Amino acid sequence: MTSSRPVLTTPVLLLMAVATGLCVGGNYFNQPLLDSIAEALDTSRSAAASTVTVAQVAYALGLLFLVPLGDMFPQRRLAVMLMLAAAAGQGLSGFAPNIGVLVVGTAIAGLFSVAAQVLVPFAATLATPESRGRAVGTVMSGLLVGILVARSVAGILAELGDSWTTVYRVSTVAMVIVALALWRVLPATPPVVRQGYGSTLRSLGTLIVTHPRLRTRTLLGGLGFASVGALFSTMAFLLSDPPFGLDDLQIGLVGLAGVAGAFAATAAGRLVDRGYGPPTTAVGVSTLIASWAALAAGGSSLVWFVVGMLVVDLALNLVHITNQNIVYALDPDARSRVNSVYMTGYFVGAASGSALGTMAWSAGGWTAVCVLGVGLAALAGVVWALDLRLAARMRARSATATGGPAAA
Template identity: 50%
Template sequence: MMTTKPLPDGGLSRGLLLLMSVATGLAVAGNYFAQPLLDLIGRELGLGPSLAALVVTAAQGGYALGLILLVPLGDLVERRRLAVSLYAATAVFLLVSATAANGTVLLASTALTALTSVGAQVVVPFAVTLADPAERGRVVGTVMTGLMLGLLLARTASGALSELGGWRTVYWANAVLMALMAVLLRVFLPRLGGDGRRLSYPGLLRSTVAMFRYEPLLRWRAGIAALDMASFSVLWTALAFLLVRPPYGWSESTIGLFGLVGAAGALTATVAGRLADRGYVQAVTGAGTLLLMASWLPIAAGARSLVWLLAGVLVLDLAHQAVLNSNQNVLYALRPEARNRINSAFLTSFFVGGAAGSALTSVVWVHGGWTGVCVLGGTLSAGSVALWLLERITVDRAAAKRPEISVHQGLGPTPTTSTTSTTSTN
């Protein structure tokens, strides 16, 4: 039975934090099962490489739509009920994917599964709200470790399960787990209401979009995140196409083992979170973007060298996690009362970037092969470095002109009551 013993700092209980971390991982896993199975799914359903890659694009596009339409509801309605409803709906749509008779049905069910799997992004700010502010970075790191492990280990699990019972087995298994998770969240999550008195649903959506206008840091961080996720998606979309061909010629289950490499990088999330709590969030972002760009050199050499490919994938996943965690720590400190809306705006940009990266990959792979894919990934990650440098220059200049304003906060007027953050961004 889950313990309700509080953490030593009096924040979130260990058992509840673990549950929320597992819940986020299972929710996002369903969006990534198909990546190592694209060749297998394409053969069974009669889809070519470009059409098969659209399964990944549908997942990321659906997730982006859910982020903008559903996640802001966490600031409006009771959050436990919202999270449980989304998890239950995800289980239903996974069952549709498991029984899909053709590519059209699979694409539609994949998009719907992704739409409701944003329940994970209701759980993340839920955990941040329950946590002690001094431990926010560590809590974000822990929950996001669960999310990233789900994202990455989904590939390993899907490869193994497909060998045992075909690619449909993966979706059956995740449907059962999501239904179980809906029950556990209903039992153990505390009730946490939104502020339905102030905003209608259309007003809530307008307020979410307006966050980009009023929060300069949100604009910068959303751009960095979009390019980061696009580069990340380029690798994981193209990897299956590389590994099924010479000189590798791997099976789907072996390809799925690459998720274990990425999982090692995801485990650094708590380290990044602790560094953020100590005031090094900007250093984490800068180092992460530079490592992301550098990772594409060994990845390119990995066309014929497994050692270089493994090294590049490990560095890329480590860098990706560091950039994501530091971005979230900056943004969650902006406006606690609008945390779900900020999360929605930020992560919509993040996953739109991922969808764009996957879509570009399907085209570049056909015309440029692995070399073209690596040029694409390196270019996108270089863009994230450039945006981070421009953000530092712009924000530092603004802070010098108006020293009374924290660089953690936006410099424009606030549409809602703002809570000043004391988190350092050195």
Template identity: 45%
Template sequence: MLLLAITCGAAVANIYYAQPLLPIIGQALGVPESTAGLLVTASQVGYAIALAFVVPLGDTLERRRLVSVLLGATAVTLTGAALAPGLSTLLAALALVGLTSAVAQIVVPMAASLADDRSRGSVVGTVMSGLLIGILLARSLAGLVAEFGGWRAVFGLAAVVMVVLAVVVRLVLPPVPAPEPDRSYGSLLRSVLALIRTDPVLRVRMGLGAVGMGCFSILWTAVSFLLAGAPYNYGPAVIGLFGLAGLAGAAAAPVAGKLADRGHSMRTVTLALGTLVVSWAALGFGGVSLIALLVGIVLLDLAQQSLQISHQSAIYSRHPDARSRVTTAFVVSVFFGGAIGSAAAAALYGAGGWVAVCVFGGVVAVVGLAVWLWARRRGIAMPAAV
């Protein structure tokens, strides 16, 4: 589980390295903030595309080999990002980084399949803790490396990490057979659509997953611009350290997993969505108060991680033989939400500043809470197996 958590975190970190670097990449390449923000969107779109067309292979291919091959491919794409001569090349390279880094979402259902029913939520929580830690430490590491070696060194170092992990996974993990090795690729993809069409609980969780990741991306795309300008005027190393404020969310992951194992998933989602709304109220004062900004970051990351674990525990319990495919359905929705959120945040910050970003994030969170309360009232939020 420790190796899977590390692999998951290191892989998903690749699509977040650019966030604290947006101001210096924009300056280096001579593009405005709103255009630099598209670098985050490119990696998230690539990630979402891979979720749709690559992650389902986890239900039909031997998983250890699939994971190690994708880690090696990620090393190649990161090298391309490090050597990119201009914005268009960097956009293409980061889209490919996102495409191959979706290996993280093959690791999560693989871990769920290795666990028994009584501990599945806890195991998913542990691996997802690795994922969140990877996301948050990515910003701190990227800022620190860029301070001394420039932004290109960040992607070069990440490429080396992927090579090491590809070798370790291949040597340490035993073979992990797929649940449906004889299923054709076309049938596999069609079955994802069938799952979405026939399961209203999955659809609700997909929508709420998009809301949570949308809020997460809105925050972490815009906050680098806020911290780089007045009144803070921080450099990339200090901006990256703000990712550590969100590590509290990693502590929430195992707790949320255990609550799901004990049948408290519904209450966890309600509380987490309420916390998400409150976080934006605190963040609204972040333009003038560092304490308010830090409180808002901690609350938002706590809420998002709790939501993610609760949603995935619910859909995995409903479809034990199709965990890679429900992961595809769920996380495609999640990361399209994230891509839309990051693009909107960059545009809103350029047009209306930090306050406009926080108002938008608050509206998204309120919509998510309203959808959840409606789903509970209609009886289509329960995670019971089908």
């Protein structure tokens, strides 16, 4: 594998970042367009909002059943094939005549958009050990910026194209172009393991049992993203209703507030490379809890809502990148499978948060959403405290076994 590392030049790394942003960002096109989708397809708001949950559930299924293939097959081939399949799902959504077809297209695109999560551990594998955190952070920055920009681009193209379908059609073409570019520049690498698909899936359970911090960090990430998922699934309803009354374009532009927070991913990766993972997680969890105060005030103030969007994305990214770098180090020969476990939990959290957020909105409006969001963030704080104790015990056992201090 050493011979393949020089191909991870900055342009290649940036192309991988763009690819991850396109793949995962497509799962968020619908969020600022829910009102328009409901009106155009003659369906209810709740039915339109169900596509948010469908996208997250499909993505979680892809993480569980497709991402482990990254240890079994050449990662370049797998990533490109998955990306092309996701493009097909986006194309179907772009020509959906009714909510049923949109749900199917959303499910296909969400399932195969896990190409992004083949590329993230691939970047970690191609990078040198001393630059691994930066490489993962850069690719994840692309993914996170893609999620945030996707909402704005969706709103802008909906206005320019006079239809909510425009963004899906444009995305289809862009994904095909980038997939072909990846095929040209990424190296062909051999599979890490040679075993059957069933054995590979069963090994996920072994990894969960073997690595306690994979369990705690997965739960931490899932709860954090559940908190943010409650926000993402309801923000269009809040901002389109009085006192704001924003249209699709304006709601999409509000989503840009989180872009600055997404760039924290690269900084977080560098901090992990320098050994500052624990304090970075502490700042992220604390900020996530505090961000809901700003979002609560945002129920009547657009300024506070924008501040809350910025802070909540910053916080989630700090937690997520430190989580990824910690779990990738647990078993370097099983990075795709470790990533599968972690990211499945992460997006199950997102799907759960989205569904709970929609229910909270129906039950008690924005106040109920904020209570839910801060409650989930507080639970993430509890898990973080448990993870700290677990890490301390593991270091103590390691020090006892070796007769000296252990690495953190």
